[in-house]
Amino acid sequence: MTADSLEPLLASREILVFCGSGGVGKTTTAAATGLAAAVQLGGRVLVLTIDPARRLADALGLEAIGNVERRVPDAALHAAGLEPRGELFTAMLDTKASWDDLVLRHAPDEETAYKVLGNSLYQNITARFVQSHDYIAMERLYDLHTHGRYDLIVVDTPPTRNAIDFLDAPARMAEFFGGRLLRWLTMPYRLGGRRGARVVNFASRPFYQLADRVLGSQFLQDIAEFFLSFQSMYDGFVERAQAVERLLRDRRTSFAVVTTLEGAPLREAEFFARELTARDYPFGAMVLNRVLPDYLSASEGHAAAAALTERADALAKALAALGDAALEDPDRDARVLRTAARTFLDYAVVATREREQRAELSRVPEVVATVPAFADDVHDLAGLAQIGRALLRSP
Amino acid sequence: MTPAAPGAGFLDRRLVFFTGKGGVGKSTVTAATALLAAERGQRVLLVEVDAKGNLTSLFEHPPVGFDPVEVYPGVSAMQMRTEAALNEYLRLNLHVPVLGRIGPLASVLDFVATAAPGVKEILTVGKVCWEVRESLQGRADWDLVVVDAAATGHVIAQLDSPRAIQELVSVGPVRQQTEWMVDLLSDPAITALQFVTAPEEMPVNETIELVARARAELHVPLGSVVVNRVLPEPFTRGDEPTFEALLDRPPRQRLERDVGTGVGSVLEATRLAVSLRRSRAAHLTALREAVDLPLLYLPYLFVRDHGLRVTRMVAEHLAGELGL
Numbered sequence: 001m002t003a004d005s006l007e008p009l010l011a012s013r014e015i016l017v018f019c020g021s022g023g024v025g026k027t028t029t030a031a032a033t034g035l036a037a038a039v040q041l042g043g044r045v046l047v048l049t050i051d052p053a054r055r056l057a058d059a060l061g062l063e064a065i066g067n068v069e070r071r072v073p074d075a076a077l078h079a080a081g082l083e084p085r086g087e088l089f090t091a092m093l094d095t096k097a098s099w100d101d102l103v104l105r106h107a108p109d110e111e112t113a114y115k116v117l118g119n120s121l122y123q124n125i126t127a128r129f130v131q132s133h134d135y136i137a138m139e140r141l142y143d144l145h146t147h148g149r150y151d152l153i154v155v156d157t158p159p160t161r162n163a164i165d166f167l168d169a170p171a172r173m174a175e176f177f178g179g180r181l182l183r184w185l186t187m188p189y190r191l192g193g194r195r196g197a198r199v200v201n202f203a204s205r206p207f208y209q210l211a212d213r214v215l216g217s218q219f220l221q222d223i224a225e226f227f228l229s230f231q232s233m234y235d236g237f238v239e240r241a242q243a244v245e246r247l248l249r250d251r252r253t254s255f256a257v258v259t260t261l262e263g264a265p266l267r268e269a270e271f272f273a274r275e276l277t278a279r280d281y282p283f284g285a286m287v288l289n290r291v292l293p294d295y296l297s298a299s300e301g302h303a304a305a306a307a308l309t310e311r312a313d314a315l316a317k318a319l320a321a322l323g324d325a326a327l328e329d330p331d332r333d334a335r336v337l338r339t340a341a342r343t344f345l346d347y348a349v350v351a352t353r354e355r356e357q358r359a360e361l362s363r364v365p366e367v368v369a370t371v372p373a374f375a376d377d378v379h380d381l382a383g384l385a386q387i388g389r390a391l392l393r394s395p
Numbered sequence: 396m397t398p399a400a401p402g403a404g405f406l407d408r409r410l411v412f413f414t415g416k417g418g419v420g421k422s423t424v425t426a427a428t429a430l431l432a433a434e435r436g437q438r439v440l441l442v443e444v445d446a447k448g449n450l451t452s453l454f455e456h457p458p459v460g461f462d463p464v465e466v467y468p469g470v471s472a473m474q475m476r477t478e479a480a481l482n483e484y485l486r487l488n489l490h491v492p493v494l495g496r497i498g499p500l501a502s503v504l505d506f507v508a509t510a511a512p513g514v515k516e517i518l519t520v521g522k523v524c525w526e527v528r529e530s531l532q533g534r535a536d537w538d539l540v541v542v543d544a545a546a547t548g549h550v551i552a553q554l555d556s557p558r559a560i561q562e563l564v565s566v567g568p569v570r571q572q573t574e575w576m577v578d579l580l581s582d583p584a585i586t587a588l589q590f591v592t593a594p595e596e597m598p599v600n601e602t603i604e605l606v607a608r609a610r611a612e613l614h615v616p617l618g619s620v621v622v623n624r625v626l627p628e629p630f631t632r633g634d635e636p637t638f639e640a641l642l643d644r645p646p647r648q649r650l651e652r653d654v655g656t657g658v659g660s661v662l663e664a665t666r667l668a669v670s671l672r673r674s675r676a677a678h679l680t681a682l683r684e685a686v687d688l689p690l691l692y693l694p695y696l697f698v699r700d701h702g703l704r705v706t707r708m709v710a711e712h713l714a715g716e717l718g719l
Binding site: 021022023024260262263264265267293295296298299300301302303304305307308311315318319322324326327329332333335336337339340341343344346347348349350352353373375379 | 416417418419422449546547596597598629630633634636637638639640641643645646649650653654655656657658659660661662663664665667668670671674697698699700701
């Protein structure tokens, strides 16, 4: 039996992770869920967004969300007509600052920490390349959760190219820092001790010869230096990555997949659902977003649209006789009636497509929540609250 | 004859990247561009970068791999695979025959390709650039290489990767390998970065941001912005008050008596359509004001299916916008 409200999940879990392909309204859904939980269920709720764009900040009316958590002022909630039972906090991931924190925490001494922080490879990895978001997002979630300041953390996942990348990130990180490959890569340094000895070691092994040819020796040296400094932090990093992974699989956590009923996002959502289940992550809910209203599929509407088209001229005459100035031109009335009928049928085609897509959903979790298509974009707390009510099926 | 729209020039380039926020129809526009170019006699290579594997479904063709497969007359498609690109690079540039034979090296390179940051990006862009260079030098047949590139944000890292690598690697073959890529990517006669967006708040905001970033951080020439899924305006300004009047009680009851209660649904749906269109028009205005690139408009298609028929419809609308 599937439920249509997120409420049981919100009441029983400590972490709810929203995932889905780009453009389906993941960030907005996460924010609306957090808001609904804080307002309707109470407690201290944190919405953690990872998206580099400052979308949530706009939606929550905050000028800037940094790596620190900020409370959404009660006054702002009251202004939106909300009477919160709990407290709502927001935080946005600052990748660079989070990495730096991590290094400072695990480094054995300040010198090593600053050596790493100052390494050009480290700066490049953390600042420029997108994969580093994946891991640090989950790491930050772990950090926030273990501090225990929140009853519920709602997470908006990074828009990874491959939507499940972030799930693998902790394991990949553990492998990266603890793996034999890395030790192997830095071996000439560790064996040679002095820089001069390196050349001999490199030259004698086909692997290093090739690596030298591909990457250039300077780059290889940078890599090695970077990882040598990192060596003292391996254990801390690996342990941490494993703990992050355990938390994601824990029953206190649940995953929700957000999708619209369009072909491509839906296929992505199904892929997601499959992967979550296969990897034994708790897949708790699916949110169908921006769904067209049911009346578009009802037969009465279709019958009326057909009649309006066929009998437009006769109906227009009757309308013109009603005495309303805006309806006095029967030609115009007929045209408007036909246009309305055609518009209904156009949207009905899309609604039918959505219904078919929904019926084909193969893997359905405990909860399937539906958010209707709203005419206007959501950009304020009142709009988020409206979505929240749809997610929790509350009046 | 309709004059060719400004920004139409991207079909005359050799390498066109399409980027845009997820969900705006980037893949559909990319596929339609490939189809349009092929219909006009060009030999097109269509490259799917996001490993979703459903770009070829827009041609009703099963998924393809790293080796290009013709999915439509004149359109060959390939899916980017980092390991395959690395293998090819090593084979061609360093004359390393088959990776499997080098034992542990294979796993090291696999590790480098999947885990080391930046490597994926450079291999992706490198492979694409290589196909273009081969064509320019007469060793490959592509008149046009069309790339369904990474979504907003990632595309900057991707297209910037040759320069990023240059900052890291000051000498050696990789350095040389990235120099020609930077040249090719910054040549306005060869390359264009196209943006795909939809007239909705977030896609428009992200496009404005992305265009500004691309201008500031990349040397890649910018093409135009394709605004996809533009909803039709149901009523002219003159007809709209008449529609509003229909929503009042007396005319509505009158219609319900004559054609049944379904009239309410018809009017409700039309009202939704009018307000959706209206809220989107505001986003279009914001886009026009903030972005100084040519804009091309493609209508929302009220169709039931996906596939080749829809791709062709989009291509036709695109041709119309380009004045072809």
